[in-house]
Amino acid sequence: MSASVLIYNALRLPAADVEALIIGRLIVAVPRKFINPGQKFALYPANIWINLLPHEQHYSSSFLPVAQNANALAQLNSEKVLIKAWARCELCQMLNDPESLEALSRLTVWTTEALQQTLLEKPYIFVAYLRVYLLPQPLEMPVHPSGNFVPLPKSLNVTDSTPVLSESIFAKRRQKLEKLEPPEHPELEELQSALVYLSTTNPKAKQLDAEIKMFLGWSEKLPTTQPDPDLGWIKTIAQIGNSSDGNTFEKLVRKSFIKLGFANSNNKPEASLDPESTGGAGGLDFYCETPYQVVGECKATKSETVADGTPAQLIKLGHKHLQEQYDCCIKIIMAAGQLNRHAKQTAIGNRMNVIRPETLQKLVELKAKQPGSIDLLQLKPYLEQQPFGEEADAKVNRYIDEVQEKLKVRSHIVQLVKDFLERTKSTSVEFNQLHGAYAFSMSPQPLKYEEMHQILIELSSPLTGFLGRIKGEDLGRDRFYFLRDLPLDD
Structure with missing residues (x-):
């Protein structure tokens, strides 16, 4: 009191x-x-x-x-x-x-x-x-x-x-x-100095400026941040995908891939990722070049099944516009409806991932709410490996679940450090103490000694800035202190 x-x-x-x-x-x-x-x-x-x-x-x-x-x-x-x-x-x-x-x-x-x-x-x-x-x-x-x-x-x-x-x-x-x-981080102080003038007109610079100041210990809390404005259209992906508005759905899918971090320098409208210049008749619905090649077909539908023409169209247009590059691409069909028997056979036989609009929306929402959470290179194996067809949707959902579990663990560790320091009135906590406290806490999952230390290094990186680190003589003597919360969206 x-x-x-x-x-x-x-x-x-x-x-x-x-x-x-x-x-x-x-x-x-x-x-x-x-x-x-x-x-x-x-x-x-x-x-x-x-x-x-x-x-x-x-x-x-x-x-x-x-x-x-x-x-x-x-x-x-x-x-x-x-x-x-x-x-x-x-x-x-x-x-x-x-x-x-x-x-x-x-x-x-x-x-x-x-x-x-x-x-x-x-x-x-x-x-x-x-x-x-x-x-x-x-x-x-x-x-x-x-x-x-x-x-x-x-x-x-x-x-x-x-x-x-x-x-x-x-x-x-x-x-x-x-x-x-x-000072521990003079390079960050120089970066913050450069951001001062930008932050008055650029919201992203302002947010980065606030995060750096908090990491440096110059401020305690981030200013109240507004939700990502893209959440407005992101929350419509499933609804539009389950409608007959195919043109809008194709634009939303392209915007989703850009939001996730995919890109395409190709200016050809037939093999593009530009949401304002969709493929139209005879063009691919979406094509990504980096960080790896992805090609796909969209099928918005209210209730009807997806016929064999959709996967067949992807094969035909993929070979036409990408030629030998098509075989190197990860192939995706974004479809709300169930595939009929022939469409299933074609999709599975041609290693196509069939993903529902609801799953795409979950993935992009997670990216918008936790910007650093989606690693496209970690997602890649889920899209390259069996199963294909409609069962591929479960692979992407499994990836989403694993990301959310990782976030829960990290949020729990940050809170554990914060609570420990408040309870003991200490300025930092040794890793050996923290590992013991984690073992007896209501943790989301057990962690091995080295595994937990690696997560703490990640959380104390200047690029994340949730914790601070004082390097010790050995791994167990490293000390950590609280910088900012890692809130999770319910």
């Missing part, structure tokens, strides 16, 4: 620094005077400038857009100040040697030049470690033109129920700052 805290005053800091603390980009401030550990206060974003350097020289390039916006708002609100957060000082250090300032710059938003300029005015730089909490409602107060601490118009009764960063992430970052260790 969160304890109540009474706060009477606020620490005046540059508006950009306060914004950095509120969004989790900073966990330290550079106050004018020493702050006693345990001291609690609100954060007052002031239109003040610690030194005479311009913004471009004071803040790192990755933080500059945020700094400029925060200071512009502070200048506009010349009569009122909005207090959004309070903080508790955990530690206050004094630094004055050049090496320490350079190391501090690498771990914060300030340039080395800015820190050195501050040091010209006094013998030490005070570095206060602040655990920051958001207020339930912002407090508006009159501007105070001067003072290190300013009195609040009324005392605030606050709780620590809304920390900007979790205890484990704050502790990890504090440890790095205290030891002035170099």
Whole structure:
């Protein structure tokens, strides 16, 4: 249960620094005077400038857009100040040697030049470690033109129920700052810096920017993401496939293959994957070149059976438009209706996979909701091997089930790490401990020692960023910490 805290005053800091603390980009401030550990206060974003350097020289390039916006708002609100957060000082250090300032710059938003300029005015730089909490409602107060601490118009009764960063992430970052260790992922920080300007206009860049910041420990949660807009048409695949609208079904199938990651550079309309330029009479319904060749025929139908003409058409047009390439292709018939006896024989004899619209919809929905879940090269053997004909639909469903089971295991492991750290108040957990905890948890399936470690390496990759990893002396001594949840769609 969160304890109540009474706060009477606020620490005046540059508006950009306060914004950095509120969004989790900073966990330290550079106050004018020493702050006693345990001291609690609100954060007052002031239109003040610690030194005479311009913004471009004071803040790192990755933080500059945020700094400029925060200071512009502070200048506009010349009569009122909005207090959004309070903080508790955990530690206050004094630094004055050049090496320490350079190391501090690498771990914060300030340039080395800015820190050195501050040091010209006094013998030490005070570095206060602040655990920051958001207020339930912002407090508006009159501007105070001067003072290190300013009195609040009324005392605030606050709780620590809304920390900007979790205890484990704050502790990890504090440890790095205290030891002035170099950043773990400078290449990702450079990428995030490049994304800052793109993210204002490009939603995908914005999402990647948010994921990188969370992986780096600069923020705790991803912003609320909107569902993939393609889910609108994806959810109609089965319905259209079970109708008589063959033209729309063919377009949806092409869009589905593109969504799954297939591509085709072929501009010929007779052997294309372009949803806006379907094959028409005499052309193939869909053809993929990469990552491997797939050719297929679509048959939307309300209730009638699929005649032998459908697989026969695929053979005829495949040889006509692809010639010798046809034999190398994986062959698929997308059909809602049952195949008649002759169609079954032709499909099985010619190694054709007959897949229902419902199955295609499940596969593409999984891709839309869990973008990294579908590996087309892992799907390939399911399409190349027996059985063929209508029984092939079960192969694809088996692949979908296996992907979903893998996701459940990974989601369970991420939650296990999160729960362990919250329960033990630790910043990381050793693999040997985690393997033991997994064995006694309600896990989706048992895992071998090396198998579980491999999954943890995957989850802690910078490209996934669900967990972080601290490499140990051997496999069992590797340590892992929580970064973000892996939610599953029900």
